[in-house]
Amino acid sequence: GAGVSQSPSNKVTEKGKDVELRCDPISGHTALYWYRQRLGQGLEFLIYFQGNSAPDKSGLPSDRFSAERTGESVSTLTIQRTQQEDSAVYLCASSVGPGGNTIYFGEGSWLTVV
Amino acid sequence: QKEVEQNSGPLSVPEGAIASLNCTYSDRGSQSFFWYRQYSGKSPELIMFIYSNGDKEDGRFTAQLNKASQYVSLLIRDSQPSDSATYLCAVPAGSSNTGKLIFGQGTTLQVKP
Numbered sequence: 001g002a003g004v005s006q007s008p009s010n011k012v013t014e015k016g017k018d019v020e021l022r023c024d025p026i027s028g029h030t031a032l033y034w035y036r037q038r039l040g041q042g043l044e045f046l047i048y049f050q051g052n053s054a055p056d057k058s059g060l061p062s063d064r065f066s067a068e069r070t071g072e073s074v075s076t077l078t079i080q081r082t083q084q085e086d087s088a089v090y091l092c093a094s095s096v097g098p099g100g101n102t103i104y105f106g107e108g109s110w111l112t113v114v
Numbered sequence: 115q116k117e118v119e120q121n122s123g124p125l126s127v128p129e130g131a132i133a134s135l136n137c138t139y140s141d142r143g144s145q146s147f148f149w150y151r152q153y154s155g156k157s158p159e160l161i162m163f164i165y166s167n168g169d170k171e172d173g174r175f176t177a178q179l180n181k182a183s184q185y186v187s188l189l190i191r192d193s194q195p196s197d198s199a200t201y202l203c204a205v206p207a208g209s210s211n212t213g214k215l216i217f218g219q220g221t222t223l224q225v226k227p
Binding site: 031033035040041042043044045048050055056091095097098102103104105106107108 | 118120122156157158159160163202204207212213214215216217218219220
């Protein structure tokens with residue numbers, strides 16, 4: 001597609017359930033990023049993929065969070081045993097490559113844990 | 115400790131005025147600086163980036179760097195109501211060449227007709 005595509009756009013889940021968020025980056029973009037944005041806050045880095053590898057996962061807040069990328073394309077962010085503090089917008093971004101290239105964001109997946 | 119700081123605002127300016135948004139950063143070695151605009155409920159979009167070698171002007175937008183004081187500014191001339199949004203400043207994280215960005219919390223700009 002023309003831009004970064006994320007799904008679902010909105011997700012309401014019960015506390016304790018697992019959720020999966022999907023990201024389709026721009027075709028040909030080797031670098032992929034996940035960020036989290038809580039209401040009224042800035043963006044928190046979660047994880048960076050170069051190809052299918054994740055050389056930097058330093059922002060994952062706990063072991064309940066994991067992510068993978070396959071085919072140097074689609075990425076899935078999984079949150080296990082969701083907690084209310086996980087409620088946020090999860091933004092995926094991609095760029096041609098690492099190191100200063102323009103990063104393009106998707107519209108985000110709005111997660112609400114009730 | 116935060117690496118990028120912004121005044122959350124809101125900054126309110128009348129239509130046609132110059133809006134000045136500031137961002138301070140802690141890493142003296144930062145070489146590039148990014149400004150993103152985020153409309154309410156939308157994703158951030160890049161509007162400007164500069165390198166440490168100088169300021170940059172693009173239409174109504176000017177990004178200025180003050181290395182000595184470690185802050186970067188975004189000036190918006192002839193502000194329009196459509197400029198009302200949150201402006202996020204970002205710098206690359208450390209010396210890693212991953213493209214990972216550290217964002218400030220953003221400054222909300224309100225341009226009043």
